[in-house]
Amino acid sequence: MIRRLVVCLSLVFPLTAIGAGFSHLAQLDEEGFKIGAQARLLDNGATLGEINADQSLSPASVTKAYLAAAALERWGPQHHFTTRLVTAADVNDQGHLEGDLVLEGGGDPALASEHLWRMVQSLHHRGIRHIDGRLVISQWRFGPVACVTEDRCDARSRSGNSYSAQLSSAGINHGNWCVQVLPVGSTGDRARIVSCDNRAPLVGIESEVSTGAKDSATELYAERVTNGDGDRLVLRGNIAADDSARTVYRSSADAADQTAQTLLTLIEQTGITVEEGYALSQTPPPESSRTLASHDSSALQELLLRTMNYSNNYMADVLALNLVGSAQADLSQAGESLESFVAQLDGHGPATLHSGSGLTPENRTTAAGVNVLLEHMYRQASLFPSFVAGLQSPVNGVMRMIRKGSDSFQNNVMLKTGTLNQPFAVRSVAGYFRTQQGRWGVFSVMVNGSSNTPYLNWTKVLDPLAKDLTAMIESH
Template identity: 35%
Template sequence: MIHRRRPAVFPPLASTRRGGVLTGWLFALCFALSAAAAHATDKAVEAPPYSLPALNHLVASGARVSARVIDIESGRTLATLDPGQALIPASVTKLYTSAAALDRWGAAKRFTTRVTRLGSVKQGVLHGDLVFVGGGDPGLVNAQLWTLAQRVRESGIRVVDGRLLVDARRFGPVPCVTRDRCRAKRESEDAYNAPLSSAGVDFSNACLSVRPGAQAGAPARLAFEPFDLPMLAIRGRVETLPPGQPAHIRVVRRSEGAREVFEVSGGIPLGGKPRRFYRSIAHPDRFAGEVFRAFLEQAGVAVHGGVAVVRAGGKVMAGVPVAKVEGTPLGEQLRGMLVYSNNYMADTLALDWAAADGAPVPVNLPEAGRRLSAYARAVDVASLFAWARDGRPLLESGSGLTVGNRLSANDITALLAHEYHRYGDFPAFLAGLTVPDQTPVAMLKGGSTAWDTRIAAKTGSLNQPVSVFALAGYLRLAHGRWGAFAVLVNGGHRRPHVGLFDAIAAVRSDLEALLARDDAAHP
């Protein structure tokens, strides 16, 4: 079901925030009349839907494509290509995670991370354990741990004669359900596949910096940022190369029991810029505890015991409150999550959403996926568009890293229209999408002015079990009208792998042509 922080805006349109229900229905009536007027005006220039020739060419070559483009305000379909076909959406899945989170909490939501104590404090000494209580903050970073450590010291604690406990029981132990994350439990050369925890920090990534040595032939200087930690180790050597030579560095993180070993090789040129390598960590909650302990010591709080993790045992551990820190607002987190397609953030947020929806602890991604699927289905059923109501969206995660996710262009376009009409959530939802002219996503660059400035979208890509490229978002049509679109390109039986840039070029070509066609029809 769709969970509401307030009465539904679409459909039916109603509001208790701006003038009450009557105002909401008046707005609905005005919208309906304006849409009808726009539709009547368009009849004189209405053309049949665009044929999407570049995408049809991909289909003829063996690809599978699902596409739909609509004028949101009139309800007209501008282009379709097998729009009901359910395909792998990859990271476009994150649009559903974002919409569900905004629906439940709103853009101002902040997740809270707390510190409590188990024991009494006498003359600055805590006789007992200090507890770091993970709040499931998807965007908890080192800067917030620094603040939290300072607040612990301000509380009067100078020494902890017990342990630092990491309470990760909000989710409980989170099993890996994707090949990427299961492999990351053993080793990783990436940042995107980090295992999940309600107490994770810095997206469950450790950072290794590599700086050239004093002279060619000397070992490069290697260090973890912001701290060297007991659980982190370095094996191997990076050589300092003569000036001007290209850097070639390999960093593989391997889990060896409780230790995370970074195996390094290669070289960096003398005088070259420092390089930073982020690798996912196999034990995210223990890593958070060791980082927080280092911040505590930096703040002047000595912890005499070790770091221990509590993942099971029912409710979050009771204790005397010591300090807390609130995360950045959800709307800001969503922008980072969507623009940089952060899988850790998306799946942590999906677990948060499932927990708030009543899922039992331990919370896992399949359960979160079932609840997100129900949310997606409710959006389809509630759609004003008949073509959306028979959709069967299937989500197994909040990130799209799971290859069992299935969405059609109809499903995604219905969601985009749904968000457009949620006046309280739409600004934050739209802000999370990337505009090609300003995007950090290099593969979207290089189009026409219309492509660069009149599209705001979320990308998705995978290369297993078939190639996947997906793009979905909003268009600015002629005279400032709003359109929504979704295009999914999957490899097929005859052509399992479609080149990423071939897929992007086809999507760009057809959307540019559609925008030009719409401009010509509405001079």
Template identity: 35%
Template sequence: MTPVSRALAAWDSMRALEMRRGATVTAVAVDLDNGKVIQSLSPSLRLTPASLTKLVLAAAALDTWPADKTFATRILANGAIEGDSLIGDLMVVGEGDSTFDHQSLWFLAAQVKQAGISTVDGDLVINPLPFGPLACETKDRCEGMVRTHTSYNALPSAFGVDYGSWCLDVKPTLPGAAAQIFSCAGVGLPIPLSGSVNTATPLDSGLWLDRVTLPDGDTLSMGGGVASGVPVRLYRSMSDPALGGGLLLRQVLASLGVSVRGNVVVEPQPVPAKASLLAEMQGMPLREQIQRLLRYSNNYITDVLTLNIAAEQVLEPVSSLASASRNLSDLVQRALLAANHAEAGPPTLLSGSGLTPENRLSAQDLVAVLEYEYRRTETFPVYYAGLVVPGQAPYGYLKRGDTAWKERVALKTGTLSEPHSVFGTAGYLRKSNGGWIAFAVLANGAPHKPVPMRETLAAIRSDIDRLLARY
């Protein structure tokens, strides 16, 4: 990147937002055809980036593995098989497949059934390696260990189902009657569920679901209503995804006629040399995981991949998301060096998802990563494919704007509300001549003075519209 001239320094709408709302802003746009800065505003100022951190993680993942890399989940027999009985334990060994879901449970369980086993005399052992015991590390996840009404704050796990979440299908019946509630896996829930849901008019729906963890495990409680004719699927984070996934697997095995007499236990241990493979499931390829984590900002996929990157480099179990995230800081430094900004030093990154409000990135950091990926021709198509084009966005608030905004922008957003408001976007702009611009704009609100997301987005869109009109 070359120094910006004063004549092209303006992000006028973002400067006005700073004055009007007391926001702090970092922004920059770089012409990727020649590496020149087009316009900038405090480009090296590091702020809380929220989910814009995922742009760094996606680049680090593509630096670590080919786009078709998959992560396996296996079931092993740890004991002797006598007739249709396993005299020993079933062991689940995961490689950190963040896309493993309830359909995958059935696929694995069916292979156990096909192996001729109908009785397991021992336990169902969930092996959490290559991850060690993980602390919650973020406020959202620590609070979610006790209670949650969301699906985004599950702890990452080498074995987890449905992004580490309990999944329920709520199916309406006749107006005024109770709705039907099922586990998405099609089996009985292995944890208590209290409450009921009515079939109601859309105005009276108000459906809610909470997961509360008691000393003896997770419980679910729900209430409200669901609109007639509109089935709803709900996810709520598990307090222990490895244990919760094991409990669901035992239910699925039972449905197929495979009885586990022992308990579900989570126990790190080396895989015994004599253990025999019964079932194996390859997860979705990395390219699909990157599209999901960028397009839908999936925190579980992101932080599982963060831990997996670290597990590639060390022999001991990875037990800290913060330490694993040093690989992401290293990637940013490599990108800064390639863009002639080595003096910036390493950013602070404690998670790949951005749930950690202590993360710090500047617009310059983000654009350096975007430029780094743009120049890696073998991985850029996968990286770019994960970004959202506003005119085709799954969220209505991004679709508002002129034709250029809707068609010539591909971006990732980042949002937080606590401990201060955060909203930003970063990605690529397509010039009218077919060339490319990388951009990043990030605004943090002052403590106790939140900046509305829609107001920040309107300012970003206004500045991007003027930029696209010039190019």
């Protein structure tokens, strides 16, 4: 009956009102989902498909396309973020640093343990053997950042995932603890838990993982919990005796504190002693400080490729916080920086952006607006290669769920997806396509649920979208 009504309406209303060009995707409207979609060519601006393209909806991680564009226009593809080990103290003839050693966080979203290790080696090469003062972690640019999403707020006390990491300009390893689980001995024996980047785990371990029989299923449960004794990983389950090591990531409760513990351990492993332990700071190092060691991040274009391809929320929000440019930035200011960027895009219209990651469900934009952004970047000859590199091709993208549809869809589309499940389902996808005649186009689709439509499988969005885009690609 509903399908008959849709056919009848098509005789009365313009086809764009019910999904011209998106005939397959439009069927989701019958199930109660809100849909905003638009596809158009870039050479002549012709609209090939449209459904409520000006409806303001949640884009989820498609927000990262705004972040990538704003970052590229602010800094350019070859920008680096520098992390420094500095001091205002002297080093005496016995190799004593007569004061504090300060790690000045530079807002590097991909800073990792191995980078700290190389900086520590530089200290040793300089002849430093003892630090009379403290190791100070300076997160003066931003951190700790107030949580604005339920996931990140909950993760201050416990976390069962890696994406809800706390944010800091001096964070490492995407704000995550990492351990490996290895089978040991025979069936029933306790599995071995080792650190991914230290001789022994820095985080507390509570494990009841046992070694299972060969060819059995490996089933692991892991949660990080925090109390007065600090972070602790709670692990349960079993790992097959013939299985390889399984890596587990869980977000830490305090990114800067995680950095401090890791760096202090690396310093001591190098043979340098620290007299007074470590401290966290929100103030810059003294102006008289000099650099003892430093690390430059990968170029921005490489950071964005990782941020976009893997939809890394930590990296996206750290980059967005860097856009603020003032001390002790918070996510609301980061959102304002992104909104200021959007305001400069002719024809975009208003957008609400509370984060660079899209984790904030309050983010709002339109399908037409996303396409304005995509066209804007397409016409930036010096920036477009770095921007489009962050999108995935369905035929070989890192996300298996997008590997579907016709050959035309698989090989002629570059896209970014976005997913939220709370407080309502969001499935969004946007990017570029090339027609069989070699013409470039942009497309954007946002599907939002409600309390009446709490679940939405990606297949129900990607399958009809692939059919609709295939028709556009093959007919132009």
